[in-house]
Each structure stands twice: as C-alpha cells, then as structure tokens.
Amino acid sequence: MPTSPSEAFDLAVIGAGPAGLAGAVTANEAGLSVALLDSAAHTGGQYFRHPAPALGTGRPQALHHDWPAYAALRARLAASGVRHLPGHHVWTVTREAEDRWTVHALTGTDGEADEPVTVRARAVLLATGAYERQLPFPGWTLPGVVGAGGAQAMLKAGLVLPGKRVVVAGSGPLLLAVASSLATAGARVPAVVEASGYLGYARRPRALATNPHKLLEAAVHGSALLRHRVPVRTRSVVTQVHGTDRVEAVTVARTDRHWRPVPGTGRRIACDALAVGHGLVPQIELATTLGCATRRTPDGTTALDLDDLQRTSVPGLWAAGEPGGIGGWALARTEGELAGLAIAARLVGRPPHTGGRLRGLRRDRARMRAFAEAMAAAHAPGPGWTRWLTDDTDVCRCEEVTAGRVREAARDLGAHDARTVKLLTRAGMGWCQGRMCGAAVACLAAEGTADGGVAEGIVPPSAERRPLAVPVSLGALASRPEPEPGPDPGLAPGLAPGLAPESGPHHPPTG
Incomplete structure (x- = not known):
C-alpha cells in the first residue's frame, strides 16, 4: 500500500x-x-x-x-x-x-x-x-550451479530442489544448514565441501562457551547429515564444474592453509547441481x-x-x-x-x-x-583461491569479463584495485553492480602487488558509494520531487542530498 x-x-x-x-x-x-x-x-x-x-x-x-x-x-x-x-x-x-x-x-x-x-x-x-559472496571457478556459469543461500531460498519459498544430486560447497556455517535441509527434503547430497575447517573456532573458546545454542545448532545439522549419510570434506574446494548443457559432475581437490589446491588430489563427484557460497x-x-x-x-x-x-x-x-x-x-x-x-x-x-x-x-x-x-575468522577465504582460476574463466558474468582480462589489467596496466579494473575491463558494470564479482576482481587485482595479497589475506572490494x-x-x-528548502549542515556546497563527501580512511574512493 x-x-x-x-x-x-x-x-x-x-x-x-x-x-x-x-x-x-x-x-x-x-x-x-x-x-x-x-x-x-x-x-x-x-x-x-x-x-x-x-x-x-x-x-x-x-x-x-x-x-x-x-x-x-x-x-x-x-x-x-x-x-x-x-x-x-x-x-x-x-x-x-x-x-x-x-x-x-x-x-x-x-x-x-x-x-x-x-x-x-x-x-x-x-x-x-x-x-552471498561468490568466488568463481571454471564452469560456474553452467545451469545447475546456484548459490548455497539460493538453494535454501528455492526450498523455503518455492518448495523445489535445485537438483536430485546436489553437492554443497564453499565455506561457512550456512553450508551445513543448506545440506541438512536439502537432504531432509529428499535430495541426495554426495558431499559437503568446506574450504576451511572447524578447528578455527577453538581459538576463541570464550565465544563458544557463552553461546551454547550455536553448538546445539551445529549438532542438529550434524545429526541430520549423519542420518542421511552425507560426508563432510574439510580443507577441500570445488575447482571445476563439468557438463555441457547442465552440471554433470564437479572436481573436488584438497587445499593448503592458503586455499591453494594441492596438485594430484582432485576427485570427480557426479551430481546434477552444485549449491555454492563463500559466506555473506x-x-x-x-x-x-x-x-x-x-x-x-x-x-x-x-x-x-x-x-x-x-x-x-x-x-x-x-x-x-x-x-x-x-x-x-x-x-x-x-x-x-x-x-x-x-x-x-x-x-x-x-x-x-x-x-x-x-x-x-x-x-x-x-x-x-x-x-x-x-x-x-574461522571461515575467512585464503588468498590462494585464485590459483584454481584459468584465464578463460568468466569472473564478471554480466559483462563476460574473464580472469585473464582482469589479470592483464593488473599486470600490464597497473590496475591494482577493483575500481581501476572496472574502468579498464567493465568488470562490475553489469546488472548486479559487482555483487557477484566484486571480491574476485579485487583479489585478482591484488595478485599484481608485491605480496600478491597473501600478507593481508583476502582483499575486499572497496566499499561502493553509489547513489542508486x-x-x-x-x-x-x-519524477523525483525536489527537496524541501532548508540548509543541511551535513552536506558540502554543490552536493545533492544523500551524496555527502567522504571523510576519514574508511572510505576509499570508488567509481
């Protein structure tokens, strides 16, 4: 109304x-x-x-x-x-x-x-x-690849499953909830593929002790996975999706502590859908x-x-x-x-x-x-995840910008931040406005820096300041109505209401 x-x-x-x-x-x-x-x-x-x-x-x-x-x-x-x-x-x-x-x-x-x-x-x-934060990989644009949260939304809102055999992958506690929900609803879940581990929580025992309900939630999801015989593979990632018109299988590989795939550990798992997400x-x-x-x-x-x-x-x-x-x-x-x-x-x-x-x-x-x-902290992406990207992997789906083009902009043109890469390649200018590719573009741009982004961990995209x-x-x-007259002490002269200038180090300039 x-x-x-x-x-x-x-x-x-x-x-x-x-x-x-x-x-x-x-x-x-x-x-x-x-x-x-x-x-x-x-x-x-x-x-x-x-x-x-x-x-x-x-x-x-x-x-x-x-x-x-x-x-x-x-x-x-x-x-x-x-x-x-x-x-x-x-x-x-x-x-x-x-x-x-x-x-x-x-x-x-x-x-x-x-x-x-x-x-x-x-x-x-x-x-x-x-x-959802999405980190791309070869084949992630195939039909049948959905966000982990998207798969849960399909089930909750539409009472439908993304497939009959659904691999759940990425990182974060959402994966356990998604996998248990899908399995309980009748899907076959060949594996939950968690890029991090769960031992990181042990580094903050006080946070665990004061939030026992979180342990109870994990136990509920864990028991559901055990009941449906769903294996959980930690320190593992999906490095490639296989198929022609739809997902037919995925390759799962072990990783080191920086999320770099370990050579020779790849294993193919048959499925017809992949629910993937790396946090929110x-x-x-x-x-x-x-x-x-x-x-x-x-x-x-x-x-x-x-x-x-x-x-x-x-x-x-x-x-x-x-x-x-x-x-x-x-x-x-x-x-x-x-x-x-x-x-x-x-x-x-x-x-x-x-x-x-x-x-x-x-x-x-x-x-x-x-x-x-x-x-x-326990599920923070490691900087080595970009190692599973081939140069022909689409990073920006909206504008069809590949990892190779982003790497070229960083290596040959000095684009070491998401904004400069966007200006040179159009990555992030599509319908989603960088929500799908922003983190990936920033990480690939950081590969061209002295430490490749490893010293600081995953490099986030700059906080966007768009008026829309x-x-x-x-x-x-x-048709937007004119603002009512009256001074606004929070605005600099010449700026429209709501477009206040940046202040402090928290707001790097973006396009």
Whole structure:
C-alpha cells in the first residue's frame, strides 16, 4: 500500500527481516510512528523466507528451526500500528535537514511500477541484510550451479530442489544448514565441501562457551547429515564444474592453509547441481552513499562501524543486523530491538542508556557479536583461491569479463584495485553492480602487488558509494520531487542530498 506524499513518520525501517521487524515493532511499542519498507511481499527476510499461501503448504515451520520466534515477531507486527509497505524497492535515502529524511522507493515485484514512492521520517533504521559472496571457478556459469543461500531460498519459498544430486560447497556455517535441509527434503547430497575447517573456532573458546545454542545448532545439522549419510570434506574446494548443457559432475581437490589446491588430489563427484557460497557480504550501499564509516571484518568483508546503540557515524541513521557484520538471525533480532529502543529514546528526549531491558540487550549483543567475529575468522577465504582460476574463466558474468582480462589489467596496466579494473575491463558494470564479482576482481587485482595479497589475506572490494542502490529508470529519476528548502549542515556546497563527501580512511574512493 503506497503512502501519501505528505505522510511522515517518526521512523522509517528499511528491511523486514528479523532486525527490521524487531526494530519496527519495538519502536512502535515505545510510541513512535513507524513505516516498514521491504522489497519482498512477505516479512521474514532471507532467513525466514516461506512459501506463498497459493502453494498450499500447511506447515512452513517444518523448514525452519526457529519458527516460533519469527511467529512471535509477526504477531507483534500485526498487533502494532506499524505501516508495513511490502514490494518497496528502496533505491536511495536522502537527508533533507537534521531530523528530516526521505526514503525513495519503487513499488512492485521487481520495482517496475510507474510511480515512485517517497517516505519521510525523522530517523532511519537500515536493516538491509546481506547477499552471498561468490568466488568463481571454471564452469560456474553452467545451469545447475546456484548459490548455497539460493538453494535454501528455492526450498523455503518455492518448495523445489535445485537438483536430485546436489553437492554443497564453499565455506561457512550456512553450508551445513543448506545440506541438512536439502537432504531432509529428499535430495541426495554426495558431499559437503568446506574450504576451511572447524578447528578455527577453538581459538576463541570464550565465544563458544557463552553461546551454547550455536553448538546445539551445529549438532542438529550434524545429526541430520549423519542420518542421511552425507560426508563432510574439510580443507577441500570445488575447482571445476563439468557438463555441457547442465552440471554433470564437479572436481573436488584438497587445499593448503592458503586455499591453494594441492596438485594430484582432485576427485570427480557426479551430481546434477552444485549449491555454492563463500559466506555473506553486508549490504551497505545505502549507508556508504550517505558517508557512514565502515570497518573491515575478520573474513575480509566491509561492514558498518556502529556504536553500542547501533548508531552509524551519520546522525539520525541507525543500522541493525547484517549491515554491521554477519551474525545470524538471533543477533539481528537483538540489534533491531536495541536500535528500536535507542531511536525511541532519542526522538522523545530520554537518556538512551537507562533501563534494564536495554542493558540486557547490549550484553546479549556483545556475546553474540563475539561469536560472529569468531565465525568470520574461522571461515575467512585464503588468498590462494585464485590459483584454481584459468584465464578463460568468466569472473564478471554480466559483462563476460574473464580472469585473464582482469589479470592483464593488473599486470600490464597497473590496475591494482577493483575500481581501476572496472574502468579498464567493465568488470562490475553489469546488472548486479559487482555483487557477484566484486571480491574476485579485487583479489585478482591484488595478485599484481608485491605480496600478491597473501600478507593481508583476502582483499575486499572497496566499499561502493553509489547513489542508486537498485536499478532505477530515468523516468523515475526525472519524477523525483525536489527537496524541501532548508540548509543541511551535513552536506558540502554543490552536493545533492544523500551524496555527502567522504571523510576519514574508511572510505576509499570508488567509481
């Protein structure tokens, strides 16, 4: 349901996953008027994605381990005064003045509606989630290769499997969840191929001891894999996909501690699908466009630098969940509730640090964030992964840029960062705007440096600062309303609202 152009709210929440849901209902229960915008038709985000009612499933909770917690959040939303705006694709956020923000969105399944929508608010909470990190390999463009999270989404939302025999590969705890879900749903899973190991968690025993529920989750997934006789191969990677019109098999090889394939260890495994992913990347484009400070996470991604009340470095802008670093749905819910309380306190003029509920949330957040950091460190990609790329491997699928062209730009033209490679090869200029190839391009560019990127580990792509977070038509841009008059102390002269200059070392310039 679109909003009236003149309608304004105390708080606009972008994203209706666990963080956004918790933040919206908490702020509303504290007395704020709240608009909750999300691109999907249903709440829940990626984690609690569930089938449409038309599919006739009677027990969507069977596909989730924590459905009661989501159901409780959904019930709070239904009982609240939050204005839920599904099918709203937010393409930019602008600050018109202090305590005056405008959220710009397109409506429809894919944002194809003719009329753009604007939502005005006194504060904004970003709960935009994350997307999968993909590291390419020969054959990864064949039909039948899907993201690990994509395979889980197919099952949860569409009740379909990516294939009958599905190899699950990459790195990170998501692999165990995906493999157990696929096996339980009837797929044959020949192997789970984990590039890292699980001993890295032992280096942070305190994080494990204070988060026993994480060990329980691992035990649940592990028992499912044992029950379905699914082997888990650690320190191994898929180095090639075989097939003509579709996946027919994969080659799995052992790796050293830098993720370099060990010669002579390749083994072919027959399958008709491959679900692959190497962790998640915080979705922070809206925030970096506004000049928010960022930090580098232990697994080489870029996340927002937040304080203990979920505030970004830009006044009036909060964030919760994966934009602050990948940590799972329970942490996202806690951070959303914490942000909702902090925003309510700020807008009504109360001291934000008072109250036992808020102190408890901050303790829970610190405990779960410590485990998230341990998880990121344990599954951080090693720099040697580029050794499995042949020069004719497509790296940028949208623009069909090969690894050889990226290496040539780095070796012969001095392109040692993702932005320069993009300007010389068009890698990252396609429909996904570098979400699929950004990490790979940055790593290949680093091969041309003195240490080949090994000394610093995986080299992340620069934090992108684009004024458009999703594709938007020229017609929608032309119909964007003029900002209300009034000075904005956060903007330099000559800059449009929302395109603040960079400040500090956190924001390397990008194209």
